[in-house]
Amino acid sequence: xxxxxxxxxTLSASVGxxxxxxxxxxxxxxxxxxxxxxxxxxxxxxxxYRASNLKSGVPSRFSGSGSGTEFTFTISSLQPxxxxxxxxxxxxxxxxxxxxxxxx
Amino acid sequence: EVQLVESGGGLVQPGGSLRLSCxxxxxxxxxxxxxxxxxxxxxxxxxxxxxxxxxSEKYYVDSVKxxxxxxxxxxxxxxxxxxxxxxDEDTAVYYCAREEVWGxxxxxxxxx
Numbered sequence: 425x426x427x428x429x430x431x432x433x434t435l436s437a438s439v440g441x442x443x444x445x446x447x448x449x450x451x452x453x454x455x456x457x458x459x460x461x462x463x464x465x466x467x468x469x470x471x472x473y474r475a476s477n478l479k480s481g482v483p484s485r486f487s488g489s490g491s492g493t494e495f496t497f498t499i500s501s502l503q504p505x506x507x508x509x510x511x512x513x514x515x516x517x518x519x520x521x522x523x524x525x526x527x528x
Numbered sequence: 529e530v531q532l533v534e535s536g537g538g539l540v541q542p543g544g545s546l547r548l549s550c551x552x553x554x555x556x557x558x559x560x561x562x563x564x565x566x567x568x569x570x571x572x573x574x575x576x577x578x579x580x581x582x583x584s585e586k587y588y589v590d591s592v593k594x595x596x597x598x599x600x601x602x603x604x605x606x607x608x609x610x611x612x613x614x615x616d617e618d619t620a621v622y623y624c625a626r627e628e629v630w631g632x633x634x635x636x637x638x639x640x
Binding site: 456458460462467468470473479489509511513515516517518519522 | 560562563565572573574575578589621623625627628629630632633
């Protein structure tokens with residue numbers, strides 16, 4: 425089974441900061457990866473699909489890159505609404521452990 | 529527009545069974561792998577099972593192997609999850625998923 429290792433588990437940052445989250449697959453998954461944002465009491469919301477494509481309506485400060493086994497998710501300039509938990513997921517497979525983005 | 533609509537959730541006693549359904553529309557269902565994902569209260573999302581386009585391959589998370597069965601009916605554009613021998617820890621919202629697109633979810637509560 426393919427495992428997904430996401431880091432860091434917690435990230436403290438300030439409004440305006442650039443932040444990056446990493447996800448590593450135990451074997452190649454091509455670009456079959458999505459990134460989700462989750463806020464308390466809500467379902468996960470997909471932000472990025474096929475590793476690097478922005479979902480419609482998602483602000484352009486969010487971006488994704490990578491293929492194979494190494495993937496990154498970046499928020500270029502943090503906004504107050506971005507403080508949430510973020511997950512990567514291999515399509516049809518396991519999720520990363522999650523990254524809780526906290527206000528510094 | 530891709531739409532996935534789950535149904536079949538509810539309250540069931542430990543050891544009981546439940547069958548979830550997912551009605552798909554807005555895409556050619558028979559051309560996609562499909563999966564079930566769940567999220568227990570206060571926990572992160574967890575992949576549960578996936579099935580190949582023609583139903584010939586099925587995979588499960590270890591915790592549900594031998595208890596849950598994923599299936600599909602391409603003629604009806606529908607995905608199913610038969611859940612047997614349910615446990616307290618199966619309590620969660622269950623989502624049908626095609627790649628990164630999920631339905632609205634259906635709540636399964638296992639409790640005596």
